[in-house]
Amino acid sequence: MEVFMQVVESRSLSDAAKKLSLSQPAVTSIVKRLEEEYDTELFARVGKSLLPNTQARLLYSMAREAEFARDMAHIGIRTSGRTSQNVIIAVDAYSDHFFELAGKFSKAFPDYCLIIKSSAFFAQARYHSAADFYLTYRYMASQDEKLSIDIKDRIYVVLPREHPLADRSKIDLHTLRDEYFVCLKDPLNKDTGYGATYSECLHAGFIPKVSVAVDNPAGKYSAIAAGCGIGLVYNTELRLAGATRNCVLADCGEAREKQAIALAWRQDRLSEPAKVFLNWIKAYRNGASYELLEEMP
Amino acid sequence: MNTKSQEYFLELARCCNFTRAAKNLYISQTALSKTINGLEEELGTKLFIRERNNVSLTKAGETYLQYARKLVEIAAETKDVIHDSRISRGTLRIGFPVLNDSLINIIGIFHKRFPDVQVRLYSDQVSGEAFSSSKLDMIMISEEEAQGLDYVLINRTRTLCAVMSVDHRLAGNKVLELQDLKDEQLVFSIDENGELDEAYQYCVDAGFEPRVSFLYNDAKYQLDIILNSEAIAMTFNLFRMFRESIDSIVTIPIDLEVGVKNRFVLAYRKDSRNPLVAEMAKCASEYMDMRTRLGI
Numbered sequence: 001m002e003v004f005m006q007v008v009e010s011r012s013l014s015d016a017a018k019k020l021s022l023s024q025p026a027v028t029s030i031v032k033r034l035e036e037e038y039d040t041e042l043f044a045r046v047g048k049s050l051l052p053n054t055q056a057r058l059l060y061s062m063a064r065e066a067e068f069a070r071d072m073a074h075i076g077i078r079t080s081g082r083t084s085q086n087v088i089i090a091v092d093a094y095s096d097h098f099f100e101l102a103g104k105f106s107k108a109f110p111d112y113c114l115i116i117k118s119s120a121f122f123a124q125a126r127y128h129s130a131a132d133f134y135l136t137y138r139y140m141a142s143q144d145e146k147l148s149i150d151i152k153d154r155i156y157v158v159l160p161r162e163h164p165l166a167d168r169s170k171i172d173l174h175t176l177r178d179e180y181f182v183c184l185k186d187p188l189n190k191d192t193g194y195g196a197t198y199s200e201c202l203h204a205g206f207i208p209k210v211s212v213a214v215d216n217p218a219g220k221y222s223a224i225a226a227g228c229g230i231g232l233v234y235n236t237e238l239r240l241a242g243a244t245r246n247c248v249l250a251d252c253g254e255a256r257e258k259q260a261i262a263l264a265w266r267q268d269r270l271s272e273p274a275k276v277f278l279n280w281i282k283a284y285r286n287g288a289s290y291e292l293l294e295e296m297p
Numbered sequence: 298m299n300t301k302s303q304e305y306f307l308e309l310a311r312c313c314n315f316t317r318a319a320k321n322l323y324i325s326q327t328a329l330s331k332t333i334n335g336l337e338e339e340l341g342t343k344l345f346i347r348e349r350n351n352v353s354l355t356k357a358g359e360t361y362l363q364y365a366r367k368l369v370e371i372a373a374e375t376k377d378v379i380h381d382s383r384i385s386r387g388t389l390r391i392g393f394p395v396l397n398d399s400l401i402n403i404i405g406i407f408h409k410r411f412p413d414v415q416v417r418l419y420s421d422q423v424s425g426e427a428f429s430s431s432k433l434d435m436i437m438i439s440e441e442e443a444q445g446l447d448y449v450l451i452n453r454t455r456t457l458c459a460v461m462s463v464d465h466r467l468a469g470n471k472v473l474e475l476q477d478l479k480d481e482q483l484v485f486s487i488d489e490n491g492e493l494d495e496a497y498q499y500c501v502d503a504g505f506e507p508r509v510s511f512l513y514n515d516a517k518y519q520l521d522i523i524l525n526s527e528a529i530a531m532t533f534n535l536f537r538m539f540r541e542s543i544d545s546i547v548t549i550p551i552d553l554e555v556g557v558k559n560r561f562v563l564a565y566r567k568d569s570r571n572p573l574v575a576e577m578a579k580c581a582s583e584y585m586d587m588r589t590r591l592g593i
Contacts, residue, residue, distance in 0.1 A: 071491025226405030
C-alpha cells in the first residue's frame, strides 16, 4: 500500500521506485497485484505521467484514513494515562464557533482528548473516515446525520492599522480593487488556486492582485500585519484575524457564497466518547447552563 | 528573436554601399548580398535599386525602413523587459517549517520594494534534503541542514516555550518550569509521519504524564484551540510571532536544560536563476542588521 501511495503522489512508476529504493518492475508488479486484488484498473497513462483514476483516488484516501487510524491508535494508547477518551473531528469547513464549543467541552470533560484533523480530501471517502465527526458544509453532508453549527454569510476585510481605510467600519468590496491581497492557497480550487474569498473579488468585478499566497491563516494575518497587503475573511473565521496585533476588521457586506456549516457523523459508527461529545453539544445548543453541563456524566 | 537581416538592411540603407556596409558589419560582401536577397524574397519586392556597388532605397525599401527599425528595437528591448519583469512581476517560493516573526517581517519589507511580486509560502516542504528537488526558491531550515547552500541567519536561538491564551491563570509568568504544566490541559501536534510531538517526551522525561486534551495534525488549528480553551501548547520559539503579533496569546519560555539547539537560516541555491532570491536575501540581511543595531 505504501508503494501504491507513493505512485499516486509522484505520478510516475520510476520516480516512485527511486523514492522507495525499489526497482521499477517491482513497483509495477505491486500495482498490478493491487489492481487484481480490488478488481479494477487504477491508473491512466497520460504522456509520461500516470494519472490515478476515481478508484485509485478513493483507494488512496481510504489508505490515508487507515494510516491515520493506525497512527492514532498508537498515540491514543501512549497518551491514555490521563485522557483516555478520544474524539476525532475532521475539519473541512472553518468555524470559530465550533472551536469555542470544543474549548468549553474540553473544560467540562478533563479526561477527554479532542483530536482535530484536517479532512480527507476525497468526498466519497469521507464517509469512511477515521474521524468520529466531520465539520463540513451542510450540502456536503446530505446523506449523514448532522447538526448545524454556523452560517457563513458575511465578508470582512482585514487591514493593517496604518491603512488609510482602517478607521472605516464598513467598506464596499469594490473600493478595494487596487489593493494588494494576502490570500490563502486552496489546492482544491482548480479554477483559481485560492480560497473562496478570492472569488468574492471576482464577483465584485475585479481580479485581486495577490502579493503573498500562504497556506496557513495565522501566516495570512501576520503577513497583513507586516504590511504585505490586505485580506478578506468570512464571518465564521474572524477570531484569529481580530486577535492579530496591528490588524483591524471592517464589514464588507453579505458574502456572495453563503454556506451553512454542520457537524456530521455516521450514526452506526458513533463511539461512546463521540456520543458524549454529541450529547453535550446538543444540550449546549438547547441552552443548558454551563455548570449543569459540567456535571453531565 | 532574430533580426540579423533587418540589421544588415539598416546598415546598407545607411551606407548606400555594399562594400562599406559589409565592412561595418564585419561580414563578407557575399554574405550581405545573400541576406538582402533573402529579405527581398521574403517580402516579395526589391528594397534597393542597385547601381554597380552603390545602392539606393526603392519606395518599398523606404516603407520597410521604419518597420526594420521597430523590429530591431523590439528585439533589443525584449531581453531587458523579460529580465526586469522577473524582478518586478516575478514569483518567489519560500518553504518554512513554522511561522516566524523575522521571516514575515522580511517579506513585509520585500513587498514594499517589489509590490507586484508574488511571494508564495509553503509550510509543508521543509527539509534541506527535499529542497534540492523542489520548486522552492528559498527555504527556512536549520543551519546544519543548509550545508552546500547560501544562507542568511534569521533566528538566533531555539528555546522551548509555552503558548497560551492571555486569560490563562499562568499567563502572567515571565518563565515557567515543565513541572508547572503537570496538571494543565495540553495541546500536542501529530506530524506528517504520524508521530507525536517531541514535547510530549520532554514532559515524560521531567517525570510526569502530560494531560493531552487536544491533538491536531494541521498547524493551522493550533491557534484556534489555544484561543478558545484553557489548553497550553509547547513549542520552540520559532513561534515567537505569536507573542509579537497576536494580542490574545502569550508565549512564555520554559526553563529547560535541552534549550538552545541550533540556529535557523533562510537558505537558497548558489546558482539560483530567480533574480528575486538575491533581493530577498538582501532584505533579510538588512532586517537582521537592523535588529542587531536595535539590540533585539
